[in-house]
Amino acid sequence: MKGIYRLALSFSIILIFLLALWFRSEHLDHSAHPDNDSIVQQKAFNELQAEDLVMTIELFLQQVKLDLAKWQEDMEEDPALRENWLNEQINDHPHIDGFTAFSMPSKEKLYEKGSLPEDAIDKLFQGEPEINGWTYSQPYISQGSKKMVLGLTKDNHCFVSEVDISFVEKYVKELASLSDNNGNFFIGDSQLDVSFSDEEAEVDELSVVKKIPELDWGLYLSSEQEFSSKDHLKKGEVVVVLDDDIDPEKWSKEHEVFLLDYSGNSAVVRDLTRDAEEMMEEWYGDPTVVYMEPNYTFEKQTIAKETNLLPDDEFYNLYQWNLKQLHVEGAWSETIGSDIPVAIVDSGVDPSHPDLEKRIVKGYNAFEDNEAFVDDNGHGTHVAGIFGAVTNNGEGIAGVTWSNPILAVKVLDHEAIGNSFSIAKGIRWATDNGARVINLSLGDEHRSEVMHQAIKYAYERDVVLIAATGNDNVETPMYPAAFEEVLAVGSINDLEERSFFSNYGKHTDVTAPGEHIPSTFVGGQFVMMSGTSMASPHVAGLAALILSRDETLTNSEVYDIIRSTAFDLGKKGFDQYYGYGTVNASEALKQ
Incomplete structure (x- = not known):
């Protein structure tokens, strides 16, 4: 069941695409109205991240196919698995609702486990059936969820499953919002808009449109032109290197700062009532201090x-x-x-x-x-x-x-x-x-x-x-x-x-x-x-x-x-x- 475990967890892969690239706006000295170069750069980032998102969805579909193909092979080798074993696989799988085998081209149902729509085979083949290989239906809504039918045609048989794909909208939008609130998405704290239909999408000059062929969906991705700067100093924190004979704990008490950490004669001290520059200016000329610098942040x-x-x-x-x-x-x-x-x-x-x-x-x-x-x-x-x-x-x-x-x-x-x-x-x-x-x-x-x-x-x-x-x-x-x-x-x-x-x-x-x-x-x-x-x-x-x-x-x-x-x-x-x-x-x- 390892493959199913990975598949169930992989739906939050969308989060990765949001975390994939960080872009720190203070390197570009933006004003409230970004210049053309900034817009071009922003659009390029949107393009790359939309590609990452589409590829992760393709990665998910590939894993679904690997699981279904494995089921089919196992049952071909041991038909007895079609009873309790197949039911267990379907019950344990969070996104596959049923599995059915048809004889082709007659479309005669051979066996069925789990739940599938009565017209599953018709949803799958709008025209002539594929001779061999994978076929996808158009997405449809069933019991309030978006689903699709996925079929593998092989040796005059077609193995059909219903797959719940509502995770796409749910995870993209929820995790995109989460990532944006954490400040890890796009330039500064720009607001994300991810949509899957022309009616939902708010298309502008920063928008990127990508197609997901297997789902016949379009991905619309954009962000507002907002730019802000991050503070790259740990507030009120200074790294000090002291003389070899100076005790960091004693030094911090004498200088009325909190000792966060130390290693040898190097220490990190904090005073949240002042910024790092104020503290360093006060200690300038202190003979016990060999070197000091703000405790810079790194990403x-x-x-x-x-x-x-x-x-x-x-x-x-x-x-x-x-x-x-x-x-x-x-x-x-x-x-x-x-x-x-x-x-x-x-x-x-x-x-x-x-x-x-x-x-x-x-x-x-x-x-x-x-x-x-x-x-x-x-x-x-x-x-x-x-x-x-x-x-x-x-x-x-x-x-x-x-x-x-x-x-x-x-x-x-x-x-x-x-x-x-x-x-x-x-x-x-x-x-x-x-x-x-x-x-x-x-x-x-x-x-x-x-x-x-x-x-x-x-x-x-x-x-x-x-x-x-x-x-x-x-x-x-x-x-x-x-x-x-x-x-x-x-x-x-x-x-x-x-x-x-x-x-x-x-x-x-x-x-x-x-x-x-x-x-x-x-x-x-x-x-x-x-x-x-x-x-x-x-x-x-x-x-x-x-x-x-x-x-x-x-x-x-x-x-x-x-x-x-x-x-x-x-x-x-x-x-x-x-x-x-x-x-x-x-x-x-x-x-």
């Missing part, structure tokens, strides 16, 4: 020798174009990974996901300083799946690596927002706990010295650091990606073109797939997401494969291999949009 950056078999995971051939573009199949002929740990420093990871639970060996929560690394956002789980979902298990997706264990490090909260101090703690913990590769699908334009010190701490201990460049389509350096010790990864699409949202600049090292990427999500789900957040773990996975092939390599040598074997894109040689090009796993492993 997610939301798109084999051991075996002769290619992955048999159910979504690999149909949806994982990204791994094929990465040329990872050639790399797997060299290695599918090893026991070298890789840290996913993000919003945590879902430890119960069937495609991840066997890969996670340890975890850490930088906010609470404990092992509570459960992901309550979903971003980190999606990133982890791209890197290393359990592969060749006949279910879900394939990961870039098949074997490397995952250290799940939670440094972003339920809104996928963290701060420089928590991220720095997470990087140090991952380093101290054996990570040879750290993935950082997060960032902001603030050059935090506290974070840089943690980056250097990891780099000096030979850790490979991979980070996303950001999703603002700007040249502004994003940290930690722009630190010289880090390999910065931009995003490309399936045509090997730079994603319109991908940040660029001289600090960009390479690019990797980052649009419409299927991966794991909280609650055992599989969803599509887009962003440089999705590009980065492809490269982290490649780094893990390289080290699995030769663990004596230094981090700088791993960087050199990734850069030198990248396939050149854009202008000949290095350029600010593609760096050294798109990563090529097969060539990297050959070198």
